[in-house]
Amino acid sequence: MLSTGAVACLDAAAIAGGILGIALMEAAGAAVATRAKALLPANGAVLALCGPGNNGGDGFVAARLLAAAEYRVALVLLGERSALNGDAALAAQAWTGAILSTIPSDLTRFDLAIDALFGAGLSRDIDGDARAMIEAVAATRMAVLAVDVPSGVDGDSGSVRGVALPAVETITFVGLKPAHLLEPGRGLCGRVEVVQIGAGPDAIAAGLEASLPPLHKNGPDLWGAAFPRLTGASHKYTRGHAVVLSGPATRTGAARLAARGALRVGAGLVTVASPAGALAENAAHLTAIMLRRCEDPDDLDDLLADERLNVILLGPGLGVGEPTRDRIGVAASAGRSLVLDADALTSFAGEAKHLAGLLADGGGEAVLTPHAGEFARLFDGTSVLRGGSKVDRARAAAALMKAVVVFKGSDTVIAHPDGRAAINAHGSPYLGTAGSGDVLGGFIAGLLAQGMPPFEAACTAVWLHGDAGLRHGPGLIAEDLPELMPAVLSGLAERLSAAPPTLAHR
Numbered sequence: 001m002l003s004t005g006a007v008a009c010l011d012a013a014a015i016a017g018g019i020l021g022i023a024l025m026e027a028a029g030a031a032v033a034t035r036a037k038a039l040l041p042a043n044g045a046v047l048a049l050c051g052p053g054n055n056g057g058d059g060f061v062a063a064r065l066l067a068a069a070e071y072r073v074a075l076v077l078l079g080e081r082s083a084l085n086g087d088a089a090l091a092a093q094a095w096t097g098a099i100l101s102t103i104p105s106d107l108t109r110f111d112l113a114i115d116a117l118f119g120a121g122l123s124r125d126i127d128g129d130a131r132a133m134i135e136a137v138a139a140t141r142m143a144v145l146a147v148d149v150p151s152g153v154d155g156d157s158g159s160v161r162g163v164a165l166p167a168v169e170t171i172t173f174v175g176l177k178p179a180h181l182l183e184p185g186r187g188l189c190g191r192v193e194v195v196q197i198g199a200g201p202d203a204i205a206a207g208l209e210a211s212l213p214p215l216h217k218n219g220p221d222l223w224g225a226a227f228p229r230l231t232g233a234s235h236k237y238t239r240g241h242a243v244v245l246s247g248p249a250t251r252t253g254a255a256r257l258a259a260r261g262a263l264r265v266g267a268g269l270v271t272v273a274s275p276a277g278a279l280a281e282n283a284a285h286l287t288a289i290m291l292r293r294c295e296d297p298d299d300l301d302d303l304l305a306d307e308r309l310n311v312i313l314l315g316p317g318l319g320v321g322e323p324t325r326d327r328i329g330v331a332a333s334a335g336r337s338l339v340l341d342a343d344a345l346t347s348f349a350g351e352a353k354h355l356a357g358l359l360a361d362g363g364g365e366a367v368l369t370p371h372a373g374e375f376a377r378l379f380d381g382t383s384v385l386r387g388g389s390k391v392d393r394a395r396a397a398a399a400l401m402k403a404v405v406v407f408k409g410s411d412t413v414i415a416h417p418d419g420r421a422a423i424n425a426h427g428s429p430y431l432g433t434a435g436s437g438d439v440l441g442g443f444i445a446g447l448l449a450q451g452m453p454p455f456e457a458a459c460t461a462v463w464l465h466g467d468a469g470l471r472h473g474p475g476l477i478a479e480d481l482p483e484l485m486p487a488v489l490s491g492l493a494e495r496l497s498a499a500p501p502t503l504a505h506r
Protein backbone atom coordinates (compact mmCIF):
# COMPACT_ATOMS: atom_id res chain seq x y z
CA MET A 1 0.00 0.00 0.00
CA LEU A 2 1.03 3.61 -0.55
CA SER A 3 1.11 6.44 1.95
CA THR A 4 -0.29 9.74 0.68
CA GLY A 5 3.15 11.31 1.01
CA ALA A 6 4.56 8.67 -1.32
CA VAL A 7 2.26 9.76 -4.14
CA ALA A 8 4.41 12.81 -4.84
CA CYS A 9 7.55 10.61 -4.99
CA LEU A 10 5.78 8.23 -7.32
CA ASP A 11 4.72 11.11 -9.56
CA ALA A 12 8.21 12.57 -9.55
CA ALA A 13 9.72 9.19 -10.47
CA ALA A 14 7.15 8.67 -13.23
CA ILE A 15 7.87 12.14 -14.63
CA ALA A 16 11.64 11.53 -14.39
CA GLY A 17 10.99 8.31 -16.33
CA GLY A 18 9.46 10.29 -19.18
CA ILE A 19 5.75 10.24 -18.37
CA LEU A 20 4.12 13.66 -18.19
CA GLY A 21 2.18 14.54 -15.06
CA ILE A 22 -0.77 15.54 -17.20
CA ALA A 23 -0.74 12.08 -18.78
CA LEU A 24 -1.16 10.53 -15.32
CA MET A 25 -3.96 12.96 -14.59
CA GLU A 26 -5.66 12.22 -17.94
CA ALA A 27 -5.51 8.50 -17.15
CA ALA A 28 -6.87 9.07 -13.65
CA GLY A 29 -9.71 11.26 -14.92
CA ALA A 30 -10.50 8.76 -17.69
CA ALA A 31 -10.82 5.96 -15.15
CA VAL A 32 -13.19 8.11 -13.12
CA ALA A 33 -15.26 8.90 -16.21
CA THR A 34 -15.47 5.21 -17.09
CA ARG A 35 -16.82 4.32 -13.66
CA ALA A 36 -19.18 7.31 -13.71
CA LYS A 37 -20.67 6.03 -16.98
CA ALA A 38 -21.30 2.67 -15.36
CA LEU A 39 -23.18 4.39 -12.53
CA LEU A 40 -25.13 6.81 -14.72
CA PRO A 41 -28.25 6.36 -16.83
CA ALA A 42 -27.86 7.30 -20.53
CA ASN A 43 -27.60 11.11 -20.78
CA GLY A 44 -27.62 11.28 -16.98
CA ALA A 45 -26.74 14.46 -15.11
CA VAL A 46 -23.42 14.78 -13.30
CA LEU A 47 -22.29 17.29 -10.73
CA ALA A 48 -18.48 17.50 -10.73
CA LEU A 49 -17.09 19.05 -7.55
CA CYS A 50 -13.51 20.16 -8.19
CA GLY A 51 -11.05 21.27 -5.54
CA PRO A 52 -8.02 23.59 -5.82
CA GLY A 53 -5.37 20.86 -6.29
CA ASN A 54 -4.67 17.86 -8.48
CA ASN A 55 -7.67 15.99 -7.12
CA GLY A 56 -9.71 18.77 -8.72
CA GLY A 57 -7.62 18.31 -11.88
CA ASP A 58 -8.79 14.71 -12.08
CA GLY A 59 -12.34 16.03 -11.75
CA PHE A 60 -11.86 18.45 -14.69
CA VAL A 61 -10.63 15.59 -16.89
CA ALA A 62 -13.54 13.31 -15.93
CA ALA A 63 -16.03 16.15 -16.48
CA ARG A 64 -14.63 16.86 -19.96
CA LEU A 65 -14.80 13.20 -21.01
CA LEU A 66 -18.35 12.81 -19.69
CA ALA A 67 -19.53 15.96 -21.44
CA ALA A 68 -17.95 14.68 -24.67
CA ALA A 69 -19.95 11.49 -24.21
CA GLU A 70 -23.21 13.47 -24.09
CA TYR A 71 -23.77 13.41 -20.35
CA ARG A 72 -25.08 16.63 -18.83
CA VAL A 73 -22.28 17.97 -16.65
CA ALA A 74 -22.27 20.88 -14.20
CA LEU A 75 -18.85 21.69 -12.78
CA VAL A 76 -18.27 23.57 -9.54
CA LEU A 77 -14.77 24.78 -8.64
CA LEU A 78 -13.81 25.50 -5.06
CA GLY A 79 -11.70 28.66 -5.23
CA GLU A 80 -10.51 30.72 -8.15
CA ARG A 81 -9.66 29.26 -11.53
CA SER A 82 -6.61 31.54 -11.63
CA ALA A 83 -5.31 29.87 -8.49
CA LEU A 84 -5.01 26.46 -10.17
CA ASN A 85 -1.45 25.31 -10.81
CA GLY A 86 0.45 22.83 -12.90
CA ASP A 87 -1.43 19.84 -14.24
CA ALA A 88 -4.69 20.92 -12.63
CA ALA A 89 -4.46 24.23 -14.52
CA LEU A 90 -3.85 22.31 -17.77
CA ALA A 91 -6.84 20.07 -17.10
CA ALA A 92 -8.99 23.13 -16.42
CA GLN A 93 -7.82 24.74 -19.68
CA ALA A 94 -9.10 21.77 -21.63
CA TRP A 95 -12.54 22.11 -20.02
CA THR A 96 -14.64 24.37 -22.25
CA GLY A 97 -17.86 24.35 -20.24
CA ALA A 98 -18.99 26.76 -17.54
CA ILE A 99 -17.28 26.82 -14.17
CA LEU A 100 -19.68 27.46 -11.29
CA SER A 101 -18.43 28.89 -8.03
CA THR A 102 -21.33 27.59 -5.93
CA ILE A 103 -23.36 24.44 -6.19
CA PRO A 104 -26.68 24.71 -8.06
CA SER A 105 -29.71 25.21 -5.85
CA ASP A 106 -31.65 22.29 -7.33
CA LEU A 107 -29.55 19.24 -6.62
CA THR A 108 -32.41 16.79 -7.23
CA ARG A 109 -31.78 16.87 -10.98
CA PHE A 110 -28.36 15.21 -10.69
CA ASP A 111 -27.88 11.46 -10.87
CA LEU A 112 -24.30 11.42 -9.67
CA ALA A 113 -21.73 13.65 -7.99
CA ILE A 114 -18.04 13.26 -8.73
CA ASP A 115 -16.19 14.20 -5.59
CA ALA A 116 -12.86 15.67 -6.68
CA LEU A 117 -12.55 18.28 -3.91
CA PHE A 118 -9.64 16.91 -1.89
CA GLY A 119 -7.53 13.80 -2.13
CA ALA A 120 -4.04 13.07 -0.92
CA GLY A 121 -3.39 16.76 -0.26
CA LEU A 122 -6.03 17.34 2.44
CA SER A 123 -4.00 19.21 5.04
CA ARG A 124 -6.47 20.58 7.58
CA ASP A 125 -10.04 20.35 8.77
CA ILE A 126 -12.66 21.31 6.23
CA ASP A 127 -14.78 24.36 6.89
CA GLY A 128 -16.36 27.30 5.06
CA ASP A 129 -17.47 26.85 1.44
CA ALA A 130 -16.05 23.35 1.14
CA ARG A 131 -17.95 22.20 4.18
CA ALA A 132 -21.18 23.77 2.92
CA MET A 133 -20.76 22.01 -0.44
CA ILE A 134 -20.14 18.65 1.17
CA GLU A 135 -23.06 19.00 3.53
CA ALA A 136 -25.42 20.06 0.74
CA VAL A 137 -24.53 17.05 -1.43
CA ALA A 138 -24.52 14.64 1.49
CA ALA A 139 -28.04 15.77 2.37
CA THR A 140 -29.34 14.57 -1.03
CA ARG A 141 -29.79 10.98 -2.12
CA MET A 142 -27.36 11.50 -5.00
CA ALA A 143 -24.80 8.75 -5.53
CA VAL A 144 -21.24 9.99 -5.03
CA LEU A 145 -18.17 8.71 -6.86
CA ALA A 146 -15.08 9.76 -4.93
CA VAL A 147 -11.78 10.48 -6.64
CA ASP A 148 -8.89 8.93 -4.70
CA VAL A 149 -10.55 9.25 -1.27
CA PRO A 150 -13.87 10.71 -0.14
CA SER A 151 -13.16 14.40 0.49
CA GLY A 152 -12.60 15.03 4.17
CA VAL A 153 -11.10 11.61 4.82
CA ASP A 154 -7.43 11.74 5.76
CA GLY A 155 -5.69 9.39 3.37
CA ASP A 156 -3.20 8.05 5.90
CA SER A 157 -5.33 7.62 9.00
CA GLY A 158 -8.86 7.16 7.64
CA SER A 159 -10.06 9.78 10.11
CA VAL A 160 -12.49 12.55 9.16
CA ARG A 161 -11.11 16.08 9.06
CA GLY A 162 -14.20 18.08 10.06
CA VAL A 163 -16.67 16.60 7.60
CA ALA A 164 -16.54 13.98 4.83
CA LEU A 165 -18.66 13.13 1.82
CA PRO A 166 -19.72 9.47 1.89
CA ALA A 167 -19.31 7.72 -1.47
CA VAL A 168 -20.88 4.69 -3.08
CA GLU A 169 -17.63 4.08 -4.86
CA THR A 170 -14.05 5.34 -4.69
CA ILE A 171 -11.55 5.18 -7.53
CA THR A 172 -7.96 5.37 -6.40
CA PHE A 173 -4.72 5.25 -8.31
CA VAL A 174 -1.73 2.91 -8.37
CA GLY A 175 -2.30 1.37 -4.92
CA LEU A 176 -4.57 1.41 -1.89
CA LYS A 177 -3.99 4.09 0.74
CA PRO A 178 -4.51 3.35 4.45
CA ALA A 179 -7.81 5.27 4.51
CA HIS A 180 -9.37 2.72 2.17
CA LEU A 181 -9.05 0.07 4.88
CA LEU A 182 -9.01 1.96 8.20
CA GLU A 183 -12.26 3.07 9.80
CA PRO A 184 -14.07 5.39 9.55
CA GLY A 185 -12.53 5.96 6.09
CA ARG A 186 -13.32 2.48 4.86
CA GLY A 187 -17.01 2.87 5.59
CA LEU A 188 -17.11 6.20 3.73
CA CYS A 189 -15.40 4.87 0.57
CA GLY A 190 -18.06 2.40 -0.54
CA ARG A 191 -16.69 0.00 -3.11
CA VAL A 192 -13.01 0.74 -3.77
CA GLU A 193 -11.33 0.24 -7.11
CA VAL A 194 -7.60 0.65 -7.72
CA VAL A 195 -6.70 1.64 -11.27
CA GLN A 196 -3.31 1.85 -12.93
CA ILE A 197 -2.60 5.15 -14.66
CA GLY A 198 0.59 4.42 -16.54
CA ALA A 199 3.16 4.83 -13.77
CA GLY A 200 5.84 2.27 -14.63
CA PRO A 201 7.42 -0.30 -12.31
CA ASP A 202 10.28 2.05 -11.35
CA ALA A 203 7.83 4.77 -10.32
CA ILE A 204 5.76 2.28 -8.34
CA ALA A 205 8.95 1.01 -6.68
CA ALA A 206 9.81 4.61 -5.75
CA GLY A 207 6.33 5.05 -4.26
CA LEU A 208 6.65 1.88 -2.22
CA GLU A 209 10.14 2.90 -1.09
CA ALA A 210 8.73 6.22 0.12
CA SER A 211 5.96 4.34 1.96
CA LEU A 212 8.36 2.26 4.11
CA PRO A 213 8.01 0.52 6.49
CA PRO A 214 5.73 -1.66 4.38
CA LEU A 215 2.02 -1.62 4.98
CA HIS A 216 -0.03 -4.42 3.44
CA LYS A 217 -3.64 -5.33 2.92
CA ASN A 218 -3.94 -8.59 4.81
CA GLY A 219 -4.43 -11.59 2.57
CA PRO A 220 -2.92 -14.85 1.35
CA ASP A 221 -0.43 -13.00 -0.90
CA LEU A 222 1.23 -11.74 2.25
CA TRP A 223 1.60 -15.03 4.14
CA GLY A 224 0.60 -17.85 1.80
CA ALA A 225 4.20 -18.93 1.30
CA ALA A 226 4.63 -19.39 5.05
CA PHE A 227 1.36 -21.27 5.53
CA PRO A 228 2.06 -24.76 6.93
CA ARG A 229 1.81 -27.59 4.43
CA LEU A 230 1.57 -31.22 5.34
CA THR A 231 3.65 -33.89 3.70
CA GLY A 232 3.19 -37.63 3.79
CA ALA A 233 5.74 -37.71 6.60
CA SER A 234 3.88 -35.19 8.81
CA HIS A 235 2.60 -36.41 12.16
CA LYS A 236 1.08 -34.80 15.19
CA TYR A 237 4.40 -33.87 16.78
CA THR A 238 5.57 -32.10 13.63
CA ARG A 239 2.38 -30.02 13.83
CA GLY A 240 3.21 -28.64 17.27
CA HIS A 241 1.65 -28.74 20.71
CA ALA A 242 -0.20 -25.72 22.04
CA VAL A 243 -1.07 -25.17 25.69
CA VAL A 244 -4.00 -23.01 26.74
CA LEU A 245 -4.32 -21.96 30.38
CA SER A 246 -7.82 -22.29 31.75
CA GLY A 247 -9.51 -19.97 34.21
CA PRO A 248 -11.12 -21.20 37.43
CA ALA A 249 -14.41 -23.09 37.68
CA THR A 250 -17.33 -21.32 35.93
CA ARG A 251 -14.84 -19.31 33.86
CA THR A 252 -13.40 -22.03 31.65
CA GLY A 253 -15.30 -21.57 28.38
CA ALA A 254 -12.93 -18.98 26.91
CA ALA A 255 -9.92 -21.29 27.21
CA ARG A 256 -11.80 -24.16 25.60
CA LEU A 257 -12.89 -21.94 22.71
CA ALA A 258 -9.26 -20.98 22.17
CA ALA A 259 -8.09 -24.58 22.49
CA ARG A 260 -10.65 -25.76 19.96
CA GLY A 261 -9.49 -23.01 17.59
CA ALA A 262 -5.86 -24.08 17.95
CA LEU A 263 -6.71 -27.72 17.21
CA ARG A 264 -8.99 -26.97 14.25
CA VAL A 265 -6.42 -24.69 12.64
CA GLY A 266 -4.00 -27.57 12.62
CA ALA A 267 -1.94 -27.83 15.81
CA GLY A 268 -1.04 -31.50 16.27
CA LEU A 269 -1.88 -31.53 19.97
CA VAL A 270 -3.59 -29.10 22.30
CA THR A 271 -3.60 -29.23 26.08
CA VAL A 272 -5.79 -27.23 28.40
CA ALA A 273 -3.90 -26.55 31.64
CA SER A 274 -6.57 -26.22 34.29
CA PRO A 275 -6.76 -25.35 37.98
CA ALA A 276 -7.75 -28.38 40.08
CA GLY A 277 -11.14 -26.91 40.85
CA ALA A 278 -12.01 -26.60 37.16
CA LEU A 279 -10.79 -30.02 36.01
CA ALA A 280 -14.20 -31.67 36.18
CA GLU A 281 -15.83 -28.84 34.28
CA ASN A 282 -13.15 -28.90 31.58
CA ALA A 283 -13.16 -32.71 31.40
CA ALA A 284 -16.90 -32.70 30.80
CA HIS A 285 -16.35 -30.72 27.60
CA LEU A 286 -13.03 -31.90 26.17
CA THR A 287 -12.34 -34.95 24.03
CA ALA A 288 -9.57 -34.57 21.44
CA ILE A 289 -8.08 -31.78 23.52
CA MET A 290 -6.00 -33.02 26.44
CA LEU A 291 -6.36 -31.81 29.99
CA ARG A 292 -3.67 -31.32 32.65
CA ARG A 293 -3.88 -30.10 36.19
CA CYS A 294 -2.09 -26.77 36.61
CA GLU A 295 -2.84 -25.20 39.92
CA ASP A 296 -0.03 -22.70 40.29
CA PRO A 297 3.05 -21.31 38.49
CA ASP A 298 5.15 -24.29 39.66
CA ASP A 299 2.76 -26.71 37.99
CA LEU A 300 3.10 -24.70 34.80
CA ASP A 301 6.87 -24.88 35.11
CA ASP A 302 6.61 -28.69 35.50
CA LEU A 303 4.29 -28.96 32.52
CA LEU A 304 6.71 -26.99 30.37
CA ALA A 305 9.53 -29.42 31.15
CA ASP A 306 8.20 -31.21 28.06
CA GLU A 307 9.99 -29.25 25.35
CA ARG A 308 7.48 -30.33 22.73
CA LEU A 309 4.93 -27.90 24.17
CA ASN A 310 5.96 -25.08 21.89
CA VAL A 311 3.22 -22.45 22.28
CA ILE A 312 1.39 -21.12 25.33
CA LEU A 313 -1.78 -19.05 25.19
CA LEU A 314 -2.66 -17.08 28.29
CA GLY A 315 -5.49 -14.69 28.96
CA PRO A 316 -8.97 -15.84 28.00
CA GLY A 317 -10.94 -16.23 31.25
CA LEU A 318 -7.74 -16.34 33.28
CA GLY A 319 -8.61 -13.51 35.67
CA VAL A 320 -6.91 -10.17 36.22
CA GLY A 321 -4.19 -9.88 38.83
CA GLU A 322 -1.12 -11.34 40.47
CA PRO A 323 -1.74 -15.06 39.75
CA THR A 324 -2.04 -14.31 36.03
CA ARG A 325 1.07 -12.12 36.11
CA ASP A 326 3.00 -14.92 37.82
CA ARG A 327 1.95 -17.45 35.21
CA ILE A 328 2.99 -15.09 32.45
CA GLY A 329 6.36 -14.72 34.15
CA VAL A 330 6.84 -18.51 34.12
CA ALA A 331 5.58 -18.89 30.55
CA ALA A 332 7.79 -16.05 29.30
CA SER A 333 10.89 -17.41 30.99
CA ALA A 334 10.31 -20.81 29.32
CA GLY A 335 11.25 -19.19 26.01
CA ARG A 336 8.26 -20.62 24.13
CA SER A 337 6.08 -18.74 21.69
CA LEU A 338 3.39 -16.89 23.61
CA VAL A 339 -0.02 -15.54 22.76
CA LEU A 340 -1.29 -13.01 25.29
CA ASP A 341 -4.92 -11.96 25.15
CA ALA A 342 -7.67 -10.52 27.34
CA ASP A 343 -6.90 -10.84 31.08
CA ALA A 344 -3.20 -11.42 30.40
CA LEU A 345 -3.04 -7.94 28.91
CA THR A 346 -5.29 -6.29 31.48
CA SER A 347 -3.17 -7.76 34.28
CA PHE A 348 -0.42 -5.41 33.06
CA ALA A 349 -2.65 -2.33 32.71
CA GLY A 350 -0.41 0.74 32.76
CA GLU A 351 2.64 -1.54 33.04
CA ALA A 352 3.38 -2.34 29.42
CA LYS A 353 7.10 -1.77 29.93
CA HIS A 354 7.18 -4.29 32.76
CA LEU A 355 5.50 -6.87 30.53
CA ALA A 356 7.93 -6.02 27.72
CA GLY A 357 10.78 -6.71 30.14
CA LEU A 358 9.40 -10.14 31.02
CA LEU A 359 8.99 -11.03 27.38
CA ALA A 360 12.50 -9.84 26.52
CA ASP A 361 14.08 -11.80 29.38
CA GLY A 362 12.44 -15.05 28.22
CA GLY A 363 13.70 -14.70 24.68
CA GLY A 364 10.63 -16.31 23.10
CA GLU A 365 8.41 -14.73 20.52
CA ALA A 366 5.10 -13.22 21.51
CA VAL A 367 1.86 -12.10 19.91
CA LEU A 368 -0.40 -9.71 21.84
CA THR A 369 -4.04 -9.44 20.80
CA PRO A 370 -5.70 -6.41 22.43
CA HIS A 371 -9.05 -4.99 21.40
CA ALA A 372 -9.34 -1.20 21.73
CA GLY A 373 -10.20 -1.30 25.44
CA GLU A 374 -7.36 -3.66 26.31
CA PHE A 375 -5.00 -1.61 24.14
CA ALA A 376 -5.87 1.60 26.00
CA ARG A 377 -5.47 -0.10 29.38
CA LEU A 378 -2.18 -1.83 28.61
CA PHE A 379 -0.50 1.20 27.06
CA ASP A 380 -1.89 3.76 29.48
CA GLY A 381 0.88 6.19 30.38
CA THR A 382 3.08 5.33 27.36
CA SER A 383 3.73 7.31 24.19
CA VAL A 384 1.90 4.59 22.23
CA LEU A 385 -1.43 6.29 22.89
CA ARG A 386 -0.18 9.67 21.68
CA GLY A 387 -2.16 10.26 18.51
CA GLY A 388 -1.47 8.97 15.03
CA SER A 389 -3.44 6.46 13.02
CA LYS A 390 -4.41 3.00 14.20
CA VAL A 391 -1.45 1.73 12.18
CA ASP A 392 0.89 4.19 13.91
CA ARG A 393 -0.36 3.10 17.33
CA ALA A 394 -0.09 -0.60 16.54
CA ARG A 395 3.46 -0.08 15.23
CA ALA A 396 4.45 1.91 18.31
CA ALA A 397 2.98 -0.81 20.54
CA ALA A 398 4.84 -3.55 18.70
CA ALA A 399 8.10 -1.61 18.91
CA LEU A 400 7.65 -1.04 22.65
CA MET A 401 6.75 -4.65 23.39
CA LYS A 402 9.22 -6.14 20.87
CA ALA A 403 6.29 -8.40 20.00
CA VAL A 404 3.73 -8.72 17.27
CA VAL A 405 0.62 -6.74 18.16
CA VAL A 406 -2.82 -7.58 16.77
CA PHE A 407 -4.86 -4.44 17.41
CA LYS A 408 -8.35 -5.87 16.93
CA GLY A 409 -11.54 -4.32 15.65
CA SER A 410 -13.42 -4.12 12.38
CA ASP A 411 -10.14 -2.83 10.89
CA THR A 412 -7.69 -5.09 12.75
CA VAL A 413 -4.08 -3.95 12.37
CA ILE A 414 -1.25 -6.45 12.76
CA ALA A 415 2.15 -4.87 13.46
CA HIS A 416 5.68 -6.25 13.77
CA PRO A 417 8.35 -4.54 15.90
CA ASP A 418 10.36 -3.80 12.73
CA GLY A 419 7.49 -1.61 11.48
CA ARG A 420 5.89 -3.85 8.87
CA ALA A 421 2.15 -3.95 9.29
CA ALA A 422 -1.04 -5.20 7.70
CA ILE A 423 -4.63 -4.00 7.82
CA ASN A 424 -7.36 -6.60 7.66
CA ALA A 425 -10.52 -5.90 5.71
CA HIS A 426 -11.52 -9.55 5.29
CA GLY A 427 -14.14 -9.99 7.97
CA SER A 428 -17.71 -9.45 9.02
CA PRO A 429 -19.49 -7.59 11.82
CA TYR A 430 -20.95 -10.96 12.87
CA LEU A 431 -17.52 -11.63 14.38
CA GLY A 432 -18.40 -9.17 17.13
CA THR A 433 -19.77 -11.84 19.44
CA ALA A 434 -18.72 -13.10 22.86
CA GLY A 435 -15.71 -15.40 22.69
CA SER A 436 -14.82 -14.56 19.10
CA GLY A 437 -11.51 -13.05 20.19
CA ASP A 438 -10.73 -16.14 22.27
CA VAL A 439 -11.01 -18.30 19.16
CA LEU A 440 -8.76 -15.87 17.28
CA GLY A 441 -6.13 -16.26 19.99
CA GLY A 442 -6.43 -20.02 19.55
CA PHE A 443 -5.97 -19.75 15.80
CA ILE A 444 -2.78 -17.75 16.32
CA ALA A 445 -1.49 -20.30 18.83
CA GLY A 446 -2.31 -23.18 16.49
CA LEU A 447 -0.43 -21.59 13.60
CA LEU A 448 2.56 -20.72 15.79
CA ALA A 449 2.58 -24.34 16.96
CA GLN A 450 2.96 -25.39 13.33
CA GLY A 451 6.01 -23.19 12.96
CA MET A 452 4.67 -20.08 11.27
CA PRO A 453 6.60 -16.93 12.24
CA PRO A 454 4.58 -14.70 14.60
CA PHE A 455 3.72 -11.90 12.17
CA GLU A 456 2.59 -14.32 9.48
CA ALA A 457 0.75 -16.48 12.02
CA ALA A 458 -1.12 -13.47 13.34
CA CYS A 459 -2.02 -12.17 9.86
CA THR A 460 -3.15 -15.62 8.77
CA ALA A 461 -5.26 -16.19 11.86
CA VAL A 462 -6.99 -12.83 11.47
CA TRP A 463 -7.77 -13.63 7.83
CA LEU A 464 -9.04 -17.15 8.57
CA HIS A 465 -11.18 -15.78 11.43
CA GLY A 466 -12.57 -13.15 9.05
CA ASP A 467 -13.19 -15.74 6.35
CA ALA A 468 -15.16 -17.86 8.81
CA GLY A 469 -17.23 -14.80 9.72
CA LEU A 470 -17.92 -14.08 6.06
CA ARG A 471 -18.86 -17.68 5.30
CA HIS A 472 -21.23 -18.07 8.23
CA GLY A 473 -22.96 -14.71 8.27
CA PRO A 474 -26.00 -14.17 10.52
CA GLY A 475 -26.41 -16.26 13.63
CA LEU A 476 -22.68 -16.77 14.15
CA ILE A 477 -21.54 -17.64 17.67
CA ALA A 478 -17.97 -18.19 18.77
CA GLU A 479 -18.39 -21.99 18.90
CA ASP A 480 -19.04 -21.95 15.16
CA LEU A 481 -15.68 -20.42 14.31
CA PRO A 482 -13.44 -23.46 14.92
CA GLU A 483 -15.99 -25.71 13.19
CA LEU A 484 -15.84 -23.55 10.06
CA MET A 485 -12.11 -24.20 9.67
CA PRO A 486 -12.44 -27.29 7.44
CA ALA A 487 -14.30 -25.25 4.82
CA VAL A 488 -12.15 -22.15 5.35
CA LEU A 489 -8.89 -24.10 5.09
CA SER A 490 -10.05 -26.02 2.01
CA GLY A 491 -10.95 -22.72 0.38
CA LEU A 492 -7.55 -21.34 1.29
CA ALA A 493 -5.80 -24.41 -0.08
CA GLU A 494 -7.56 -23.85 -3.38
CA ARG A 495 -6.52 -20.22 -3.38
CA LEU A 496 -2.93 -21.12 -2.70
CA SER A 497 -3.29 -23.66 -5.52
CA ALA A 498 -1.86 -26.19 -3.19
CA ALA A 499 -3.43 -29.60 -3.02
CA PRO A 500 -5.49 -29.95 0.16
CA PRO A 501 -3.35 -31.72 2.74
CA THR A 502 -5.28 -35.00 2.45
CA LEU A 503 -4.19 -35.42 -1.18
CA ALA A 504 -0.58 -35.62 -0.08
CA HIS A 505 -1.37 -38.95 1.56
CA ARG A 506 -2.96 -40.64 -1.43
Ligand SMILES: NC(=O)C1=CN([C@@H]2O[C@H](COP(=O)(O)OP(=O)(O)OC[C@H]3O[C@@H](n4cnc5c(N)ncnc54)[C@H](OP(=O)(O)O)[C@@H]3O)[C@@H](O)[C@H]2O)[C@@H](O)CC1
Nearest residue numbers: 025052053054055118119120121122123124125126148173
Ligand atom coordinates in the same frame (compact mmCIF):
# COMPACT_ATOMS: atom_id res chain seq x y z
N1 LIG B 1 0.19 9.32 -8.67
C1 LIG B 1 -1.05 9.59 -8.29
O1 LIG B 1 -1.57 8.90 -7.42
C2 LIG B 1 -1.76 10.71 -8.91
C3 LIG B 1 -2.67 11.47 -8.18
N2 LIG B 1 -3.47 12.37 -8.73
C4 LIG B 1 -4.40 13.17 -7.94
O2 LIG B 1 -3.72 14.14 -7.22
C5 LIG B 1 -4.30 14.24 -5.93
C6 LIG B 1 -3.40 14.90 -4.95
O3 LIG B 1 -3.27 16.21 -5.41
P1 LIG B 1 -2.69 17.37 -4.50
O4 LIG B 1 -1.43 16.92 -3.90
O5 LIG B 1 -2.67 18.57 -5.35
O6 LIG B 1 -3.75 17.46 -3.34
P2 LIG B 1 -5.35 17.71 -3.32
O7 LIG B 1 -5.94 16.54 -2.64
O8 LIG B 1 -5.86 18.05 -4.64
O9 LIG B 1 -5.52 18.93 -2.31
C7 LIG B 1 -4.59 19.98 -2.25
C8 LIG B 1 -5.31 21.30 -2.37
O10 LIG B 1 -6.35 21.36 -1.42
C9 LIG B 1 -6.12 22.46 -0.52
N3 LIG B 1 -6.59 22.04 0.78
C10 LIG B 1 -6.13 21.02 1.54
N4 LIG B 1 -6.90 20.85 2.63
C11 LIG B 1 -7.87 21.82 2.57
C12 LIG B 1 -8.96 22.15 3.41
N5 LIG B 1 -9.23 21.47 4.53
N6 LIG B 1 -9.75 23.18 3.03
C13 LIG B 1 -9.49 23.87 1.90
N7 LIG B 1 -8.46 23.57 1.08
C14 LIG B 1 -7.66 22.57 1.40
C15 LIG B 1 -4.66 22.73 -0.61
O11 LIG B 1 -4.45 24.05 -0.27
P3 LIG B 1 -3.15 24.49 0.59
O12 LIG B 1 -3.01 23.48 1.71
O13 LIG B 1 -2.02 24.40 -0.36
O14 LIG B 1 -3.48 25.85 1.05
C16 LIG B 1 -4.39 22.44 -2.07
O15 LIG B 1 -4.79 23.52 -2.87
C17 LIG B 1 -4.63 12.81 -5.59
O16 LIG B 1 -5.55 12.70 -4.55
C18 LIG B 1 -5.17 12.35 -6.93
O17 LIG B 1 -6.55 12.66 -7.03
C19 LIG B 1 -3.68 12.32 -10.17
O18 LIG B 1 -3.87 13.56 -10.70
C20 LIG B 1 -2.71 11.54 -10.99
C21 LIG B 1 -1.50 11.04 -10.31
Ligand SMILES: Nc1ncnc2c1ncn2[C@@H]1O[C@H](COP(=O)(O)OP(=O)(O)O)[C@@H](O)[C@H]1O
Nearest residue numbers: 408409410427428429431432434435436437438
Ligand atom coordinates in the same frame (compact mmCIF):
# COMPACT_ATOMS: atom_id res chain seq x y z
N1 LIG C 1 -17.38 -5.27 12.80
C1 LIG C 1 -16.41 -6.20 12.79
N2 LIG C 1 -15.84 -6.59 11.64
C2 LIG C 1 -14.87 -7.51 11.62
N3 LIG C 1 -14.38 -8.11 12.73
C3 LIG C 1 -14.90 -7.76 13.90
C4 LIG C 1 -15.93 -6.80 14.01
N4 LIG C 1 -16.24 -6.67 15.32
C5 LIG C 1 -15.43 -7.50 16.01
N5 LIG C 1 -14.62 -8.17 15.16
C6 LIG C 1 -13.59 -9.15 15.54
O1 LIG C 1 -14.12 -10.05 16.50
C7 LIG C 1 -13.15 -10.33 17.51
C8 LIG C 1 -13.69 -9.90 18.87
O2 LIG C 1 -12.70 -10.10 19.83
P1 LIG C 1 -12.83 -9.59 21.33
O3 LIG C 1 -13.26 -8.17 21.32
O4 LIG C 1 -11.58 -9.95 22.02
O5 LIG C 1 -14.06 -10.46 21.84
P2 LIG C 1 -14.14 -11.51 23.02
O6 LIG C 1 -13.38 -10.92 24.17
O7 LIG C 1 -15.61 -11.62 23.30
O8 LIG C 1 -13.57 -12.77 22.53
C9 LIG C 1 -11.89 -9.60 17.10
O9 LIG C 1 -11.06 -10.45 16.35
C10 LIG C 1 -12.43 -8.47 16.21
O10 LIG C 1 -11.46 -8.03 15.28
Ligand SMILES: [K+]
Nearest residue numbers: 115118149151
Ligand atom coordinates in the same frame (compact mmCIF):
# COMPACT_ATOMS: atom_id res chain seq x y z
K1 LIG D 1 -11.95 13.31 -3.35
